[in-house]
Amino acid sequence: MQETISTDSKKGLTREEFEHVYDAYIDKIYSFIYYKTCNRETAEDLTSQTFLNVLQNRHRFDPAKGSIPVWIYRIARNLVIDFYRKKRSSVDIGDVWDIPSTEDVACDYQVKEQVAELKVILSKLPPEQRDIVILRVWQELPYREIARIMGKSEAACKMMFSRVITKLKDALPVMAVLFM
Amino acid sequence: MRMTIKSILNELYEIDPSFKDREKEIEKTVKKLMESKIDAPIDNNFKQSLKKRLLSEMGKTRPSLFKRLLKPRLILSFGGAFAVLAVLLVFILMQTGPQDTRTKSDLISETSTNGRMEKMENKEMQSLEKVIITETEEKTVISRLDSSTISDTKSKPKLSGETDGKGGYKDEPGKPDVLQGGDLEELTLNYQTEAFEGSGYNPDGSLGSEGQTPPQYKDLSNLVDKYNAKKDAEKFNTEEYTKYRENGFxxxxxxxxxxxxxxxxxxxxxxxxxxxxxxxxxxxxxxxxxxxxxxxxxxxxEPTGEHPFAFATEISACPWEESHKLLLxxxxxxxxELASLPPSNLVFLIDVSGSMDEPEKLGLLKKAFGLLTEQMRPNDRVAIVVYAGAAGLVLPSTSGEKKRDILASLDKLEAGGSTAGSEGIQLAYETAANNFLQGGNNRVILATDGDFNVGPSSEGELVRLIEEKRKQGIYLTILGFGMGNYKDSKMEQLADKGNGNYAYIDNLKEAAKVLVKEMAGTLFTxxxxxxxxxxxxxxxxxxxxxxxxxxxxxxxxxxxxxxxxxxxxxxxxxxxxxxxxxxxxxxxxxxxxxxxxxxxxxxxxxxxxxxxxxxxxxxxxxxxxxxxxxxxxxxxxxxxxxxxxxxxxxxxxxxxxxxxxxxxxxxxxxxxxxxxxxxxxxxxxxxxxxxxxxxxxxxxxxxx
Known part of the structure; x- marks a missing residue:
């Protein structure tokens, strides 16, 4: 991940810094949220909220405690979780992939088929393993960042990803049918 | 640099060398996973608008420290002066603008965005008038106060420009004032933001009221555009609160x-x-x-005798001033009981103008009226009148038995166009009068953000209409929705004149309080x-x-x-x-x-x-x-x-x-x-x- 934003050691973000942060991460954050909601409106809404959150708390940002992308990703990740929890009043749902496929997940029609297919696979993974797939494979973040976003060690994240692959490899016959 | 499948595979082999034995299988799995990536292009308009909004928000929140350092009343004077300058500037620009050959009806017939723009312009004019009125009124009040003898136990130095006259026997009605500090329209804040504290960054708490679902926007980019259209006007605030003089000793x-x-x-x-x-x-x-x-x-x-209410009194020490007492x-x-209430003839008068096109306005409003509809009994009647560019009867007076019809009509409402509030009020009162229930609860329930602009009549005429209908036994309840452009002063005044009451609905829980739990109080006098x-x-x-x-x-x-x-x-x-x-x-x-x-x-x-x-x-x-x-x-x-x-x-x-x-x-x-x-x-x-x-x-x- 690009570490374009340097805030030195001082706390808080200036207007210019905030603008840079926005330009650097808006696309990534949006797609991250989209991968977890599969709904444009929701993704735009939660993206707005993520950056508003960043803005409102910009003076509290302390570079000593974490990098900018880690901070923003954590905000986004928690907002998605809150969104589903509030909506479904269930603590077991972390993103769109946790919703049983029989129910309407309000995803965009363009990706409906793809979501239905992916759901067979992704719903089998625990939420954290899904996040690894999204962050490592789809978002191409380095393990160093992933580890900090997820609050785990790098080694643990790598191990988690290897488990994902083992699991999915075993399910490959199913995947073959779905993706070919 | 785009990550290749190779680098992912190499990482995997590092973690678990045994993967290498099944290289083909693993490669296929990773490849499929990469290929199954969902296409998630971000809308460019959304991206730009959000940026603009956030940056302007930043400009807005910055002076807050400064604000706290200054005395608020002083800020009001500065704010007022700034508003006057800003409005004058806008006014001059309007005068010299290239598009002024358009007539008012041309403007109204344009797209809804332009409709909103026009509304903005009117609003600016209104603000201008208000500021000017405020200034002259303040002078009048100051001179009146100066010439009157006021008995007062607590003389304190006052800031210049402050018109707070304690002690006149009859408190004068307040003066309209355009204040600093109304917040800009929030796009996304349906639930609250908790401070980031301690060592971890824990964004957004779950402080929002229960029962409140996170926002669902039909088209956020549309909302953002609308925001941008409004932005300039809102720089000097369009939320209006009437400033009342505090009662003195x-x-x-x-x-x-x-x-x-x-x-x-x-x-x-x-x-x-x-x-x-x-x-x-x-x-x-x-x-x-x-x-x-x-x-x-x-x-x-509880009242037990002939009177419809009972009362209690209590005297104790005043918490904030030991030597004083407080009389309650x-x-x-x-x-x-619901069953014993007289039948209702309700007319829902709903503002569907462009400014209502937000989840916390029309979206919440539909849910709120849905809750109320569920309470209706077969002998109650409900009609729905909407107003925007023109006022219209959406649902003729319908029995409370036909809940499905009422709910379906509510569901179909969509926002667009500018506001002709007074026409709507007239039509609503006509509908209520045509279905008048003798001895019943005849009431117009107006739901709006209070922005009456394009109507044929002035505020004074509206008030007269409402007063006249009150005498005929038709009461008025006002439900306020939304923010950023909220006309508190106008709504309270209208409700007072209409033998009515006025509630602000900020979430569904509040709607349930006002319209379900306290429905009898809200609707039955x-x-x-x-x-x-x-x-x-x-x-x-x-x-x-x-x-x-x-x-x-x-x-x-x-x-x-x-x-x-x-x-x-x-x-x-x-x-x-x-x-x-x-x-x-x-x-x-x-x-x-x-x-x-x-x-x-x-x-x-x-x-x-x-x-x-x-x-x-x-x-x-x-x-x-x-x-x-x-x-x-x-x-x-x-x-x-x-x-x-x-x-x-x-x-x-x-x-x-x-x-x-x-x-x-x-x-x-x-x-x-x-x-x-x-x-x-x-x-x-x-x-x-x-x-x-x-x-x-x-x-x-x-x-x-």
Missing amino acids: LKAIDNPLSTFSIDVDTASYANVRRFLSYGELPPPDAVRIEELVNYFTYDYP IGLQGRKM IAKDVKLQLEFNPARVDSYRLIGYSNRMLAREDFEDDTKDAGELGAGHTVTALYEIVPAKGYNQPTELKYQTTKVNEQAYATDDIVTLKFRYKKPDSDTSIPIEVAVRDEDTSLHSASVNFRFASAVAEWGLILSQSEYKENASYRQVLELARSSLGYDEEGYRNEFVSLVEESSRLGE
Whole structure:
């Protein structure tokens, strides 16, 4: 991940810094949220909220405690979780992939088929393993960042990803049918 | 650099070398995973608009520190001057703009975005007028105050430009004022943001009210565009709050009578809550203390006799000023079972203008009316009138039995166009009159953000229409929605004139409170024109001050004048009023003027009475008032032994004094408010008192 934003050691973000942060991460954050909601409106809404959150708390940002992308990703990740929890009043749902496929997940029609297919696979993974797939494979973040976003060690994240692959490899016959 | 499948594979082999043995299988799995990536292109408009909005938000929030350093009233003057300059600038630009050859009807017939723009322009004109009016009125008030003699126990230096005249016997109606501090329209904040604290960054807490779902926007980019269209106009705020002069202390010997009308509105509380939930203190003029106090229900005795309400009084120490006392007067309206309520003829008058096109406005409104519809009985009737560019009857008066029809009509409503509020009100009243139920509850329920602009008639004409219909037995309830452009002052005035009430709906929980739990109170009037007059005993009271109710003061002669309008009491409503009293010290010397002498008689010294309380009210279908009179004995009860009612009501009032930056707040503190409130939560079934405590905590964080 690009570490374009340097805030030195001082706390808080200036207007210019905030603008840079926005330009650097808006696309990534949006797609991250989209991968977890599969709904444009929701993704735009939660993206707005993520950056508003960043803005409102910009003076509290302390570079000593974490990098900018880690901070923003954590905000986004928690907002998605809150969104589903509030909506479904269930603590077991972390993103769109946790919703049983029989129910309407309000995803965009363009990706409906793809979501239905992916759901067979992704719903089998625990939420954290899904996040690894999204962050490592789809978002191409380095393990160093992933580890900090997820609050785990790098080694643990790598191990988690290897488990994902083992699991999915075993399910490959199913995947073959779905993706070919 | 784009990650290749190779690098992922290599990482995997590092972790688990055994993967290498099944290289083909693994590669296929990873490849499929990469290929199954969902396409998620971000909308460029959304991206740009959000950036603009955030940056402008940043510009807005920055001066807050500066703001805190300055005295708020001073800010008002600066803000006013800035607004005048800004408006003048816009006005000049409008004059020289290239598109001014368009006629008004051209403008209206344009797309909805332009419709909104036009609305903005009108609004700017309106702001301009208001600012100018404010200035001239202030001058008038200042000169009037200067020339009048005011008895006052607490002279304090005032900032220049401050028009707060304590002590005039009849409080003048307030002056419209354009204030700083209304917040910009929030795009995304349907639930609250918790501060990031401690070591971890824990964004967004789950503080939002229960039952409130996160926002669902039809098209956020559309919303953002709209925001941008409005942005310039909102720089100098379009939320309007009327500035009322706070009631000052009056000498009991010179002004023994205090007369006011009850007020059952609660809108200010919900509005204050809305500000706090967005991390801002409310503008002082958005705080009406009586509405904060009356948001809560208190445990007063139930009426048993001939009168539709009972009342309680209590005297104890004043929490924020030890040497003073506080007198509480509580009214309890008779509760009525839903089944025993008269049939209703309701007309939902719904603002579907462009400015309502937001989830927390039209979206919430539909849900709120849905809740109300569910309460309807077969003998009730509901009609729906909408207004935007033109007013229209969406649903003719329909029996409460046909809930599905009513709900379907509500569901179909869409926002667009500019606002012709007065036409809508006319049509709604016509519809109500055509279906008038003799002896029933005939009522127009207006739901709006209050932005009446394109209507054919002026505000004054609207008020006259509403007053006239009130006399014909059609009442008005106003439900306020939304933010950023919220016309609090206008809505409260309209509801007052229409024998109605006014609530602000900030979330679905509030909608359920107003329209389901307290529906009887909101919609069924049990007593109208309820007035109170207190005669203070100067032998025991040196001076007194009514807390809040600044815009509800009446002249002493209005009390017995049955043509003078006053507040309505709904079924089950409780109303609470608090007087701060400075106890008399020793014997009053007669006050001798050139032509008269005021002397306290012996009887006053002989009695324990501190005040005589007089009520007047009318039955809903009568024009003659019924009087009630009772004397209240003086007491020396400590705050600790005061009732839960008393302690909670005084906590809320004290909070109101702080938030409204009252000059009479003395030693009021957030800490004391919290102590009092926590000790008087009582049986808080719905959690409103607990919510109060968290709001006080939030305001304390913001304000200290």
